[in-house]
Amino acid sequence: MELLFLWPLVGLLGTLLAVVLALVLPSNWGGSRGGRRMSYAERRRLERHQARTQKTCPECAESVQKNARVCKHCGYRFDGEVRPA
Numbered sequence: 001m002e003l004l005f006l007w008p009l010v011g012l013l014g015t016l017l018a019v020v021l022a023l024v025l026p027s028n029w030g031g032s033r034g035g036r037r038m039s040y041a042e043r044r045r046l047e048r049h050q051a052r053t054q055k056t057c058p059e060c061a062e063s064v065q066k067n068a069r070v071c072k073h074c075g076y077r078f079d080g081e082v083r084p085a
């Protein structure tokens with residue numbers, strides 16, 4: 001019995017299943033973040049972590065490192081806002 005020809009089919013089915021799951025699952029499962037799936041609680045934890053380590057540039061509203069003195073997006077200077085972590 002030759003079964004080798006089945007493996008490409010299995011791979012194809014797996015790919016189709018992944019695509020279907022990606023389409024069916026709600027987008028707030030983290031599909032927009034590099035495909036990593038996170039629970040709601042994990043997402044909230046990550047957002048809180050980013051809120052601690054990042055700040056929003058008042059000029060361009062992009063997220064930059066909290067310790068940054070100059071916005072990497074627009075060059076805005078955060079003079080006097082840098083605090084030790």
Ligand SMILES: [Zn+2]
Pocket residue numbers: 057058059060061062071072073074075076
């Ligand atoms: Zn900026």
